[in-house]
Each structure stands twice: as structure tokens, then as C-alpha cells.
Amino acid sequence: MAKIAFILLCHKDPAGIIAQARQLTAAGDFIAIHFDARAAQADFRAIKEALEDNPNVTFSKRRIKCGWGEWSLVQATLYALEAAVEAFPRASHFYMVSGDCMSIKSARYAHDFLDADDKDYIESFDYFESDWIKTGWKEERLIYRHFFNERQHKWLFYKCFEAQRALGLARSVPDDLQVQIGSQWWCLRRRTVEWVLDFTRERRDVMRFFKTTWIPDETFFQTIVRHVVPDREIECRPLTFLLFTDYGMPMTFYNDHYELLLRQDFLFARKISPDATDLKARLGALYVDDAAEFQVSDEGRNLFQFLSKRGRIGRRFAPRFWETESSLGRNRELMIIACKKWHVAKRLLKRIAAETDVPTIAYLFNENDVVLPDLGGIQKTLDKRMRHRRALMRMLFEHHETERLVVCLDPASIELLDDFYADRSTTKLLELECEFSDDYLRGHAQRVGLAGADTSDDTMKTLLPTIRYDVTFESEQINDRGYPNHFKFAQDQSTQKNADALAAFLGIPMADAANIAETEHLFVD
Structure with a gap:
């Protein structure tokens, strides 16, 4: 039977992390936690002390400071993966989650789902041919080197880019890679994770390339998994249900979304509101309920699109x-x-x-x-x-x-x-x-x-x-x-x-x- 090692990257809410770790390990699964080094040491100490007697919990051996759009998010994930592979030899799957994620199915359902098909679940589309990136930079994310955090050091970020472009310092993508892009909320088999970790040790040129790309958490695993695993063994979809508004912001789920979430063809959902205490309690109890049955209708995305458009009637692009x-x-x-x-x-x-x-x-x-x-x-x-x-x-x-x-x-x-x-x-x-x-x-x-x-x-x-x-x-x-x-x-x-x-x-x-x-x-x- 499938055993899941959850890979959790988090930076706040120690009480919530403790509750999430206990819930996800209650049915015999595992969790490896990377807690952002930017966060308070007292918070990290509280998490470790609360979970130290749980053998199904481990922590990254190294903690680093993470920033949006940076390589640090990928590196933190790799540290957590290495810890999970070493600590949990019985883990068959490794599932990426955040502190805002919660299961919307029972553990039994999740295990049966993963046992039914020997595949990796990761969204990965051709970077240059697909329309996954709707607006903004595309090839600029890859062919120029990004050394600064766009949100923390905006002036330096764009000046560095402009200087490279002016001096003609564009670089090439490694010849044998077909860069892919997709959601960072993946679920990979143990064999795949081991192959990815081996690849990171053997291909230092690829690691150097991705370390200075922009937003590599949307491209690194997506590219490497496609490189080391046959296409027939990859299901090009995440198992985490998430929706984005027209403004690029993730939709937040509240107490009254319980029934809707259970009917979606996914194992987890993101983002659950920190104030949705009733929803969290019900989903937590559901995860260990082996008798729970689920009727999957999977109408969530269409329903969201329908309701979100109702407030924008009459809007259209400028006429040609x-x-x-x-x-x-x-x-x-x-x-x-x-x-x-x-x-x-x-x-x-x-x-x-x-x-x-x-x-x-x-x-x-x-x-x-x-x-x-x-x-x-x-x-x-x-x-x-x-x-x-x-x-x-x-x-x-x-x-x-x-x-x-x-x-x-x-x-x-x-x-x-x-x-x-x-x-x-x-x-x-x-x-x-x-x-x-x-x-x-x-x-x-x-x-x-x-x-x-x-x-x-x-x-x-x-x-x-x-x-x-x-x-x-x-x-x-x-x-x-x-x-x-x-x-x-x-x-x-x-x-x-x-x-x-x-x-x-x-x-x-x-x-x-x-x-x-x-x-x-x-x-x-």
C-alpha cells in the first residue's frame, strides 16, 4: 500500500504546522518539514519540541532563507526531500504541500488512488510552446541571470536584467533539456525522487543554470522529471485543487466550501483560510476516516469561472x-x-x-x-x-x-x-x-x-x-x-x-x- 512522505515548506503559524503534521501522520504517513530560516528561532524550536516524539516527522538538516521567485525555494525543497528519503525508507510517494494545504479525501482514498496507477503526478508543459505563462516575461526568465530578489530588491533586479540585455549577455538553455513549466504542487514516486536527486549531484551545469533563473519552482522539477521519467509514466496534472482569480491571486476556501471540496477530483486543496476553523476540523477528521465515501463530480473549476464572471458582464477587448x-x-x-x-x-x-x-x-x-x-x-x-x-x-x-x-x-x-x-x-x-x-x-x-x-x-x-x-x-x-x-x-x-x-x-x-x-x-x- 502507498505510503506518502509529505514535503512541507513553511514560514509561519507554528501551531498550525504542528496540527497539520499531526493530522497528516495520523494514518501512518510521513512528513519532512523545512521551516524558513527567516522565521523566529523560537517558533522553530516550538515546532521541534511539539513533534519530537513523533517518529513519522523529520526536519531538513539545513534551513535556508527563502524568497519568492528565488532558487532558495527549490533548494529548500531538495533539502526536505533528502531528509525524507533518508528518514522514511517505506515512503512510496513524496507529495509537495504548503501550510495552507489540507487533504480533501481520506488517507485510505489517497492510498488507493496512488496504488491504482504507477505514475508521477506533476503539471509540466513545454515552456516555449505552451501558453502557461499568460503575461509578462517568458524567455527572459531563463536566458538572463537573476541574482536579486524581485520583491525585496526591485531596482537591482531590473537594473541587472537591463545591463545583461544591453551587453548581449543572453545565455542558452542546456542543450539536452526541454524546459517545462507547471504547478509546484506535485506528487512523485520514490524512484523518481531518487533519480532527480541523483541528477542534481551529477549535472552541476544544469544546477548552475536553474540557480539563476527566475521563479524556478515552476520549472526545475517539471523539467527534470520529464527528463528522467518516460512520458507514459507521467500524469500531467497536480493532485492539489487550487483556483486563481483573474488577478492571479489564489482563491481561498472557507467553512462553507466543505461539500464542494470533497467532490473535486483531487486529494488536497489550497488555500484553506486560517480562519476556517470548522473546515479545518472537518477535513482533519475526514483524513483518518477509513469508512468515508466520496462522489466525485469535479465541477469546481467551471463553477468558479461561472460565478466569477457574473460581476463582469459586458466587458470585452477593444475592437479591432x-x-x-x-x-x-x-x-x-x-x-x-x-x-x-x-x-x-x-x-x-x-x-x-x-x-x-x-x-x-x-x-x-x-x-x-x-x-x-x-x-x-x-x-x-x-x-x-x-x-x-x-x-x-x-x-x-x-x-x-x-x-x-x-x-x-x-x-x-x-x-x-x-x-x-x-x-x-x-x-x-x-x-x-x-x-x-x-x-x-x-x-x-x-x-x-x-x-x-x-x-x-x-x-x-x-x-x-x-x-x-x-x-x-x-x-x-x-x-x-x-x-x-x-x-x-x-x-x-x-x-x-x-x-x-x-x-x-x-x-x-x-x-x-x-x-x-x-x-x-x-x-x-
Whole structure:
């Protein structure tokens, strides 16, 4: 059975470290601690004295001062790994944690998980080809030497960089290495750790290189593990659940996140708030509960993205010059059907195509696999369609040799509605108002990844009002815009009123509009 040696780098909260060490070793696992040499000696002494009678705890033989972005974080990890390898010969896996991490599964679950697949778990993507680094320096982290801490000595850090760049002192990456990047919260097998430690002793050139790179804790282990272990034995993912805001800050978990955390497909979570005492107590008890069962729905990331975006409605990148200056054409008429239930809008679209000669296109800005003609590549991805929206629509008018076109949009696409209504062409809007049962909203949450088949009823009860409010809010947003030529076609509205709306929207005779409005089972889910 798997035995885990946890590698803990910490610098504060001695009481919390003591509690964490006791909790993680309570089920027979181990822990090696590196306590930052910058911290008070009295704090370190308190930790050692409290844990000295625990044979499953060891400490780095050397303590060093650590700083963000420095090699010191990697060196401290290596010291803790060396101590763990020596002290715990029965450890099969070595798991990197911080003082803010806590287990979100039981020890039995974690051991069974690691026993099930003989692999290393470490996020590692090609440094130069991937988009793991979203903004800021990329190759500059590696090809220039960084001797100063960017946060403590900012002036020296950037002056040193500027001097190297001015003097042409860029260096090369070691020839036989393919630099990787990823999360520092990894879990490695014993054999892998031993190979990595051997590598550090044999390849002094690589060690010299990484010692002066910037933020090496995101590249060193990620690169060396890929270098010494076959790809088939690496699972490119961390086992620690963590989320980052749009501002690059890690999300903090509190007492009311207990149920959510347990359902994620991870063994640990970071960061747990120091004030979440109830959450810490429950997770601590859970780790030694061999009878605990877990239903993994893994909706956490999608749910976080959904909720975090709700406060940023209407935001978009600045339009391209060819977007702002182009037009669909002054004499053209774009008719937009907005409906949250895509299957309902598609049924209506099918009847419109059958009853009229107006070309129709479904959710071309919402679904990637919509069938579109070849327009030179502009139609291939949702990203391209969004960036070149007016150019795309103009080309579709030209392809169909028409002055009138009907398309479907999700009501959340308010920026698209704003953009098309701002065009010199004529824009019309038909809003399909549907009824939304709790069962439909539950299924919708599962389809878009906000919930899983095993998401608890308590979570769904919390989530459903939020989704229902969003649907209502999207409709209110459209109404608040006061768009001209805005018509309503509603599930609870009479056929006559719906036919009136269709006739005005499509500019067709009332008899044809009535035939479309009488479509059977139009609103059936």
C-alpha cells in the first residue's frame, strides 16, 4: 500500500504546522518539514519540541532563507526531500504541500488512488510552446541571470536584467533539456525522487543554470522529471485543487466550501483560510476516516469561472480597427433570434427555413461545430468568429447572395447584440421566452459543467436560484437596452400574438407567420 512522505515548506503559524503534521501522520504517513530560516528561532524550536516524539516527522538538516521567485525555494525543497528519503525508507510517494494545504479525501482514498496507477503526478508543459505563462516575461526568465530578489530588491533586479540585455549577455538553455513549466504542487514516486536527486549531484551545469533563473519552482522539477521519467509514466496534472482569480491571486476556501471540496477530483486543496476553523476540523477528521465515501463530480473549476464572471458582464477587448470600420451593408437586414433553450430556437429556425426563402444559421457564435461554408478560415473557430464578427456576417450575406439573414444567439451574448445594433444595417430581434423548470436548470448545469451527475442536492439547491437569476437577468439586460425592432415570442403567449411578432420580425404574410407559430411541440424539452 502507498505510503506518502509529505514535503512541507513553511514560514509561519507554528501551531498550525504542528496540527497539520499531526493530522497528516495520523494514518501512518510521513512528513519532512523545512521551516524558513527567516522565521523566529523560537517558533522553530516550538515546532521541534511539539513533534519530537513523533517518529513519522523529520526536519531538513539545513534551513535556508527563502524568497519568492528565488532558487532558495527549490533548494529548500531538495533539502526536505533528502531528509525524507533518508528518514522514511517505506515512503512510496513524496507529495509537495504548503501550510495552507489540507487533504480533501481520506488517507485510505489517497492510498488507493496512488496504488491504482504507477505514475508521477506533476503539471509540466513545454515552456516555449505552451501558453502557461499568460503575461509578462517568458524567455527572459531563463536566458538572463537573476541574482536579486524581485520583491525585496526591485531596482537591482531590473537594473541587472537591463545591463545583461544591453551587453548581449543572453545565455542558452542546456542543450539536452526541454524546459517545462507547471504547478509546484506535485506528487512523485520514490524512484523518481531518487533519480532527480541523483541528477542534481551529477549535472552541476544544469544546477548552475536553474540557480539563476527566475521563479524556478515552476520549472526545475517539471523539467527534470520529464527528463528522467518516460512520458507514459507521467500524469500531467497536480493532485492539489487550487483556483486563481483573474488577478492571479489564489482563491481561498472557507467553512462553507466543505461539500464542494470533497467532490473535486483531487486529494488536497489550497488555500484553506486560517480562519476556517470548522473546515479545518472537518477535513482533519475526514483524513483518518477509513469508512468515508466520496462522489466525485469535479465541477469546481467551471463553477468558479461561472460565478466569477457574473460581476463582469459586458466587458470585452477593444475592437479591432477592421471591426469598427466595417459594416454588414446599409441595405441588409440581420434578424436575430435570442433564446436560452437552443433546441427550441433551432426548431423555430427549421420552420422558418421551410416556410420562407430566408437563409438561416443556428448558434454560430456559441457553438463551435455549426456547419458553415468555407470563408477562408475566418469561420473555423469561435475565437475567430468573435474577433471578426462583422466581416464574417458580411461574407455570409455575400455567400448566400441575400440581403436578409436569420441567426440564433444566446441571450448572454449582449455584446454581440450591441455590436450588430450599432451597425448601419437593419437589425431585428426576436426574443423567445421559455419556461424553466428546476429539472431543466439542473440538466443545464450538468451540460455546461457547473454540476455533475453526483452533485449533491444541497449544492444544487444553492446553485439553481443563481442560474435562474442569470437567465432572468439576461432578459432584463436585453429589455433595458431598448433595442428597436424588438419582438417577443413567448411560451405562455397566445398563438395569435406569437404570429403577430413573427410577421413583424420576418416581414412575411400573417398566414405564413401563423403556420410557423403553430409548430407542434415547439417548446418541449
